[in-house]
Amino acid sequence: MQLWQKTMIYLATHGKIKNFMETYLSGSVLARRFCGGSDPDAAVKTARHLKTAGRTASLFYLGEYVTDTTVIGKTLNSLERVAALAGLAGLDCHISVDPTQIGLMQGFPPCRANLSRLARRIRSGPGTRDVLMIDMEDSSVTDATLDLFHQLATEGLPVAVTLQACLYRTPKDLGKIMERPAMVRLVKGAFAEGSAISWTRKADIDRAYRSLARQMLSNDAISKGFYPVFATHDHRMTARISEMARHNGIPKQAFEFEMLYGVRPGLEESLIKDGFQVRLYLPFGRDFWSYSIRRIGENPGNIKFLLRSLIN
Ligand SMILES: Cc1cc2nc3c(=O)[nH]c(=O)nc-3n(C[C@H](O)[C@H](O)[C@H](O)COP(=O)(O)OP(=O)(O)OC[C@H]3O[C@@H](n4cnc5c(N)ncnc54)[C@H](O)[C@@H]3O)c2cc1C
Numbered sequence: 001m002q003l004w005q006k007t008m009i010y011l012a013t014h015g016k017i018k019n020f021m022e023t024y025l026s027g028s029v030l031a032r033r034f035c036g037g038s039d040p041d042a043a044v045k046t047a048r049h050l051k052t053a054g055r056t057a058s059l060f061y062l063g064e065y066v067t068d069t070t071v072i073g074k075t076l077n078s079l080e081r082v083a084a085l086a087g088l089a090g091l092d093c094h095i096s097v098d099p100t101q102i103g104l105m106q107g108f109p110p111c112r113a114n115l116s117r118l119a120r121r122i123r124s125g126p127g128t129r130d131v132l133m134i135d136m137e138d139s140s141v142t143d144a145t146l147d148l149f150h151q152l153a154t155e156g157l158p159v160a161v162t163l164q165a166c167l168y169r170t171p172k173d174l175g176k177i178m179e180r181p182a183m184v185r186l187v188k189g190a191f192a193e194g195s196a197i198s199w200t201r202k203a204d205i206d207r208a209y210r211s212l213a214r215q216m217l218s219n220d221a222i223s224k225g226f227y228p229v230f231a232t233h234d235h236r237m238t239a240r241i242s243e244m245a246r247h248n249g250i251p252k253q254a255f256e257f258e259m260l261y262g263v264r265p266g267l268e269e270s271l272i273k274d275g276f277q278v279r280l281y282l283p284f285g286r287d288f289w290s291y292s293i294r295r296i297g298e299n300p301g302n303i304k305f306l307l308r309s310l311i312n
Contacts, residue, residue, distance in 0.1 A: 004033030012290040012306065021289045034262040034292045034303075035062070036282040040082040043284035047091050054272045055280050058094035058133055058258060059086065062285035065100045065137075075101050076114055079119050087123035087130060094133040094160070095122065095280060096179075099145050107143055115148055119157035124309055129227065131183055136162040138191040139198070142200035147172060153182060162231070164189030165209035166198045174212060181225025185258060188232065210240055217244050222254050229279065231258040235267050242276065252276050263295060 022211055025031055026038060036046035036059070036131065047057040061078045063071060079095055079102075086093035095118065102118070103111035115132065124130040134149055136142065149161040160182065163170050166189035177184055187204050199205045209232070215221070216228035230241050238257055246257065256277035259268060268278050283291055296302040 004300055005297045008293050012293040012297070014123060018215075018289050022286055025289070025309050026286070029312065030292050030305045030309040031288045033305045034260070034283070034295050035288045036261065036284040038284065038286050038288075040078050040085060040284065043082055043282060044085040044091070046087060046284075047086060047093055048089060050275065050282070051091050054151075055268065055278050056092045056094075056256075057086075057261075057280055057282040058096045058134075060281060060283045061098040061101070062283050062287035062291055063101050064078070064098045065105060066102075067105045069106075072102055072106075072114070076118065079118055082284070083118065083121040083123075083130075087121075090128060092128035092130060094129075094131055094279065096133045096135055098135045098137055099141060099148060100137055104141060104144060108147070111144075112117060112148055112151065115159070116152060116155070116157065119152055119159050122158045124158060129183070129307045130162045131158045133183075133185060134159060134161045136164050136187070136189075139167065139193050142167070142169070142173075146177075149177070151245075153180060159228070160185065160227075162187055163212070164191075165212050166193065166200075168197060168199070170208070170212060171215070174215060178215075178221055178224075178226055181227075183227040183229060184216065185229040185231050186216065188234075206234075206237065209237060213237075213241050214244055217241070217248055217250055217255065219248055219250070222250050228255040229258050231281070233259050233264045233267065235264075238267065238271060238276075242274070263299070 036043040043059055047059065050057050059082050061075050063075060066072055079097065084097050099111050102114040119132045122130050122132055134145060136145055149159055152159045162185040163174055166185055188209055198207055213230060232238065252275050256279050257271055258279040258281060261280040261282045271278050296306060
């Protein structure tokens with residue numbers, strides 16, 4: 001890992017710096033660049049603006065690997081409120097959730113109960129695809145996360161799941177999911193997993209992503225109601241996927257691209273101009289500092305948003 005990224009991780013996780021910045025920079029240019037607001041009402045307001053600009057949203061309450069039951073309760077309340085507001089507004093929103101945010105650290109049964117409670121709050125209107133999108137965390141929870149998805153989907157709840165192209169197991173996991181008309185968000189994978197279970201070279205991960213995308217965009221899968229979400233900021237990858245869909249005669253309304261809010265607005269714009277559907281992962285909550293600093297770690301150019309926030 002580069003020195004720059006190490007420095008940003010230090011800034012993101014240092015308790016005193018984090019507390020100070022979350023108070024001092026609340027509502028700043030930095031917070032607004034990557035996050036949708038500090039509470040559900042603000043987040044849904046941002047989602048409405050995005051909808052006007054041709055983008056849908058995937059709302060995520062900031063926080064992960066939570067053990068404190070008070071925080072889990074607050075997370076659930078915020079997500080329920082956001083699901084209700086977004087559903088009422090007909091915004092075609094996804095609610096994104098990490099299993100470790102809502103009870104997996106305490107065990108499978110409480111997490112399953114909480115996920116089920118959230119999924120029951122999702123209301124999909126005509127022509128919309130509101131779902132509870134389950135994020136995929138590190139490999140210690142892959143089995144549990146897939147079990148959660150399969151159990152809730154079998155109950156007929158509106159759930160979808162994220163798969164990581166880097167893992168060797170993913171083609172098999174995808175095959176099992178594709179036995180039903182499901183929605184899957186494909187990512188490359190954000191966790192440093194070992195070579196025993198994961199591709200580690202970028203070229204191999206990209207190859208695995210393309211191969212899974214081909215599987216997800218097959219005529220057979222789409223005609224059976226499978227719905228792919230391709231989450232990537234990689235313009236070469238979006239071009240390849242667009243070409244695969246065109247080659248197979250898959251309509252642009254049969255899949256979508258998803259990116260993190262504020263990361264590649266230019267790419268969003270060009271995809272929308274070309275008629276593709278674009279969703280933005282829109283985090284909200286007070287814990288914006290660690291999340292935003294990670295975006296600076298990935299792209300040093302984003303330091304300008306921190307500098308502007310400190311000057312103003
Ligand atoms: C909506 C969403 C949800 C996600 N959910 C999960 C999850 O649940 N679990 C998980 O493990 N991971 C998740 N991820 C993270 C994902 O796994 C990758 O780590 C991350 O997206 C980086 O891969 P990439 O395909 O975007 O681009 P990379 O492979 O990092 O980059 C490829 C190329 O894309 C271009 N590029 C990428 N980023 C930028 C940028 N900021 N500015 C300009 N050019 C850029 C550059 O040309 C770069 O060389 C999610 C990502 C997104 C977008």
